[in-house]
Amino acid sequence: MIRRLTLADLLDYRVVRLEALQRHPEAFISAYEDEAAESLDSYKRMIGVAPSATFGCFVDGALVGIAGLVVSPRAKLRHKGTVVGVYLRPAYRSHGRAAQLVGAAIDEARRIGLVSLLLSVTVGNIAAERLYRNLGFHSVGIEERALRIGDRYFDETTMVLRLDQGAAAP
Numbered sequence: 357m358i359r360r361l362t363l364a365d366l367l368d369y370r371v372v373r374l375e376a377l378q379r380h381p382e383a384f385i386s387a388y389e390d391e392a393a394e395s396l397d398s399y400k401r402m403i404g405v406a407p408s409a410t411f412g413c414f415v416d417g418a419l420v421g422i423a424g425l426v427v428s429p430r431a432k433l434r435h436k437g438t439v440v441g442v443y444l445r446p447a448y449r450s451h452g453r454a455a456q457l458v459g460a461a462i463d464e465a466r467r468i469g470l471v472s473l474l475l476s477v478t479v480g481n482i483a484a485e486r487l488y489r490n491l492g493f494h495s496v497g498i499e500e501r502a503l504r505i506g507d508r509y510f511d512e513t514t515m516v517l518r519l520d521q522g523a524a525a526p
């Protein structure tokens with residue numbers, strides 16, 4: 357079951373989010389050490405104030421996956437959104453749940469009239485890139501050395517999904 361998270365989900369969200377950052381540091385911009393030290397209040401902001409939102413995937417009532425939609429309040433940026441923080445706990449992968457989660461963010465983006473969605477995926481993250489391509493995202497460029505973890509650099513691909521006229525040509 358996929359649904360939008362509310363403040364009642366805050367503690368469960370924090371557990372899943374920190375697990376994501378700890379297990380996959382190269383997949384996310386945020387560092388585990390930084391967010392583990394954050395107050396619960398800052399997690400409220402991450403869950404999202406409309407039009408931003410965070411979606412959760414529940415199995416037997418337990419939160420097993422998350423995906424965020426962030427929309428800037430700035431007048432010149434309000435037409436588009438960014439998909440962030442996509443994560444599925446390992447035991448629940450490979451059943452199409454990630455596609456449902458990101459699909460919920462896409463549906464919400466369409467519902468509120470956004471014209472495009474963006475996201476960043478670390479080069480080499482095959483499962484994530486394939487997931488997004490299957491949903492219609494296409495790559496528009498690579499930022500070299502987008503992340504640095506210790507003495508290693510990671511490149512990131514920016515991907516876009518146009519919502520106003522179907523999927524754009526790759």
Ligand SMILES: CC(C)(COP(=O)(O)OP(=O)(O)OC[C@H]1O[C@@H](n2cnc3c(N)ncnc32)[C@H](O)[C@@H]1OP(=O)(O)O)[C@@H](O)C(=O)NCCC(=O)NCCS
Pocket residue numbers: 376380383384441442443444445448449450451452453454455476477478481482483484486487490
């Ligand atoms: C990314 C993530 C959410 C995808 O969830 P998932 O349940 O594993 O997704 P799927 O199993 O449906 O895999 C997505 C696609 O990649 C393919 N895939 C998965 N692992 C692969 C691999 N190692 N090599 C090639 N293809 C692979 C799957 O076959 C599927 O493609 P298909 O539907 O065309 O068959 C999950 O792997 C995850 O949480 N990863 C860690 C965090 C992360 O990387 N988040 C994304 C940040 S941008």
